[in-house]
Amino acid sequence: MKKTIILGVCGGVAAYKAVELARILIKNNFIVRVVMTKAAMKFITPLTFQAVTNNPVLTDQEFWNNQSGNGMDHINLSRDADLILIAPASANFIAKLNSGICDDLLTNICAARSCDLIVCPAMNSFMYHNPPNLKNIDSLKNNGVFFIGPELGIQACGENGMGRLSEPISIFNEIEKYFSQPLLKNLKILISAGATIEKIDDARAITNFSSGKMGVSIANEAFQLGADVTLVKGITHQGINPGIRIIEARNHDDMETVIYQEAKKNNIFISVAAISDYKAKQIFHGKIKKDKKLLTLELEKTNDILKNTKKKFPNLFCVGFAAESNDLIHYAKQKLIEKNLDMVIANELNNTMDHDDAEVIILDKSQEKILPRMPKIKLANNILLEIQESYQKNEN
């Protein structure tokens, strides 16, 4: 079946490159529906795109004067699309996208979409590095929007820097990859992420510094790679792809209940959450008075959820994370054997927790492998490739 791509074109010098992109997509059997912003039409005419795509081009003119059907092209078009691709995306459009502004056809289509959105920025390098622009891009990425480029190089304005539109052929290669058979298709993956919080009394609690960045990155990436993902979500403020099933579990006991309940429905369990090892032996109802100079809290050890999950469900491929402050490999090996895990991902506590990037060592029964420091989003992809490979070996 042919895939339909909405190609959104914004106002920038690189708009002419979108014609070549449309041509490559058509040549490779995609249906392309071009939507142009008002500014885009200052750079290139709709007729060129119409000729290349063999489809009428939609602009604001059609948005407000639509004579056909229910007159709601912004909804109809996005319902029919398999992907929305914005190339080139202006700084202005990226800002509107991030703040939810819907003041023309293209912004409305993006807001009403039920498919993925890929944005290819193109702008002067100073405009690109403008802090609000970088913030917008970051925030969109956290909300599941994909980006291709921009690239470094000589720009139309004469600058040499970051902001060039990726070459049409490179954009096409990424689109082809996007539509190819996903690596984790048919796999059900259970992932826990974030910190837990254990009550001491009605006002106070014990928690930890886990941000959930690693766990949520793995969940988002697993979903992108085609897995059916259930996320057991502790405390985290990271953006989660809307296609992921989320079950909230804020403390150890809730995590334990949910994980045992969900484990049997999955092929793989990746335990990334920083689950409290201790909890208050008794939760004080009300608020403990601050009248003592020294207050002793009695804490009891919590159950080892990961170890027990593997014991209860021996066929489940279980992956644990080990954040250690010393003797990393020694403790990771110990964890692998003691808990009978299929894989352990070890990282150095102080260089990982709440950081945007990390270096990890992957251990399974047959190997030890270092993945050098890289952003957690990229690391998530690399980790999942290792898990998939090891899982397949186990299955065969």
Ligand SMILES: Cc1cc2nc3c(=O)[nH]c(=O)nc-3n(C[C@H](O)[C@H](O)[C@H](O)COP(=O)(O)O)c2cc1C
């Ligand atoms: C000659 C010229 C070139 C421009 N090139 C770019 C560009 O490459 N990238 C960009 O973000 N804005 C560029 N702009 C500014 C945008 O066209 C402007 O922000 C416009 O409002 C974008 O509208 P749109 O986002 O609806 O397409 C350019 C403007 C002019 C006059």
